[in-house]
Amino acid sequence: MRASRIALATALLAPTLAWAGAHATSPEVRQWRPGVGERRQVADLGVRIHGAGDVVVVLLSGLASSERLWGGAYDVLGQHARVVAIDPIGFGASMESAALAREIDADAHVDAVLAVLTALDLHELPAMIVGHSMGASLALRVAARHAPASMVVAYDAPLYFSTEEADERVRHMGWFESLLAQGPLAERVCEWMCDNRRVAKALAVAISPRLPVVVASDTVQHTWRGYITGFNSLVRDAGWSEALRVLSTRNVTVRLVDGDHDPVQVPGRADELASTYSNVTAFRLPGGHRLPLSDPVGCASIVLAALSEYADKRS
Template sequence: MNVWHVVGTAALAAPPLVWSSLHAHSPEVRRWRQGTGQRTQVAGLGVRVFGTGETVVVLLAGLASSERFWGKSYDVLGQIARVVAIDPIGFGASIHHPALRKTVDAGVHVDAVLDVLRTLDLLSRPVVFVGHSMGASLAIRAGARHAPTRAVVAFDAPLYRSAVEANDRIRHMGWFEALLSQGPLAERVCHWMCDNRTVARGVAVAISPRLPVAIARDSVEHTWPGYIAGFDSLVRDPGWSDALVDLAVRNGPVRLVDGGRDPVQVPGGADEIAQRFSNVSSTRLPGGHRLPLSDPAGCESIVRAVLSEYAESDS
C-alpha cells in the first residue's frame, strides 16, 4: 500500500477518533442521562414536569440551553417535590414564545415563568427556584417576585454590576465565546443557524465533544432576538441586585454556588454579596461554569438540603 495513502487515511480518521476519545472520557457525558417526565408546552414555554410534593422546585436553564440540562441525577428531587423544569423565553422549546414579537426584558422573563406556575395551578405553592447561569439570574428575580418562595439556589450566577463588567468577564471564557456573545458577527452566525438548523445542530455536536449530544444540539435552539434579549436583560443588566434586596427584606434564603474554576465569575463577588446580605450564603465546588452538568450529584444534594431545611412545614 502506498505510504501516502496510509497517511491520508490516518489524517481523515484522526478527527473522529479524537472526538470519540474526548466524548468517551468526558465526565459531563458520563454523568448525564435524559431526565424523567414528558416535555410539553405550558403557557408558551417548553416545560417538563415530574414528581410529587407540596413544595415546587423550578429548574431554569441558562443561555443557549434547555431544560434537558437538568438530567437524570435531578430526578431524585421528584421524590420530595413537584419539579417544573423550564426553557426560558427564546431557548429550547420556548424558541418561538409570543413575547418575542415585542421587547423582552427581565420582567417579561419572570412573568413567563410565573405564568407557567399559574397555568399548572402551582402559583400559590411554596417554591424553591433553582437556576444555572442566565437561569440563575432569572431564578433570583422570580424568587423576589413570588411571595411564597422558600429559597433560591443560583449556580454559576452572572452577577455583574454593569454591562462593562459583564463584557469583561465573558471575554475570560475564551476568544470564541467572546466573539459569538454579541455584535454583528454573532448576529450573522445566529441567523445562519436559523436558516440551517439541521446543519447547525451537527456543527454544535462536532465542536463540543465534551458535551452530551442532546445538550450540544440544544445549544443552537434559539433565534437572535431570543438570544440577545436573554443576554442583555438577564446577564448584562444588574437588576439582580434589586431582587436580592427584595429577598433580603423577606429574609428569603439565597444560595450562591460557583465553580472554583469558573472564568465567568467576578473573583470574590459572591463572597462580597454574602457579606452584604445575611440571607445569602456563597459556596464553591470544584469545576467550571457548567456545575449542574459536571457535578450533578453535588448540585442536586445542595438543592435537596435546601428543600429539607426550608420545606419542613410541608409534612
C-alpha cells in the same frame, strides 16, 4: 500505494477518533442521562414536569441551553417535590415563543415563568427557584416577584453591577466566546444557524465532544432575538441586585454556588454579597461554568438539602 491509502484513511479518521475519545472520557458525558418527566408546552414555554409533593422546584436553564441540562441526576428531586424544568423565552422548546414578538425585558421573562406556574395551578405552593447562569439571574428575579418562594439556589450566576463589568467578564471566557457573545459577527453567525439549523446542530456537537450530544445540539436552539434579549436583560443588566434586596427583606434564603475556576464570576462577588445579606450563603464547588453538568450529584444534593431544611422548618 497501499501504504499511502492507509495513511490517508488514518488522517481522515483521526478527527473522528479524537472526538470519540474526548466524548467517551468526558465526566460530563458519563454522568448525564435524560431526565424523566413529561415534556410539553405550558403558557407558551417548553417545560418538563415530574414528581409530586406540596413544594415546587423550578429549574431554569441558562443562555444557549435548555431544560435537558438538568439530566437524570436531578430526577431524585421528584421524590420530594413537584419539579418543573422550564426553557426561558427564546431557548430550547421556547425558541418560538409568541412573547418574542413583543418587547422582551427581565420582567417579561419573569412573567412567563410565573404564567407557567399559574397554568399548572402550582402558583400558591411553596417554591424553590433554581437556575444556572442566565437562569440563575432569572431565578433571583422570579423569587423576588413570587410570594410563595422560600429559597433560591443560583449556580454560576452572572452577578454584574454594570454592562461594562459584564462585558469584561465575558472577555475572560476567551477570545472566541467574547467574539460570538454579541455584535455584528455574532448576529450573522446566529442568523446562519437559523437558516441551517440541522447543520448548525451537527457542528455544535462536533466542536463540543465533552458535552452530551443533546446538550450540545441545544446550544444552537435559539434565534438572534431570543439570544440577545436574554443576554442583555438577564446577564448584562444589574436588576438582580434589586431582586436580592427584596429577597433579603423577606428573609428568603439564597444560595450562590459557583465553580472554583469559573471565569464568568467576578472574584469575591458572591462572598461580598454573603457578608452584606444575612440570607445569602456563598458556596464553591470544583469546576468551571457548567456546574450542573460537571457536578450534577453535588448540585442536586444542594437542592435536596434545601428541601430537607424547608421540611424541618415546617414540622
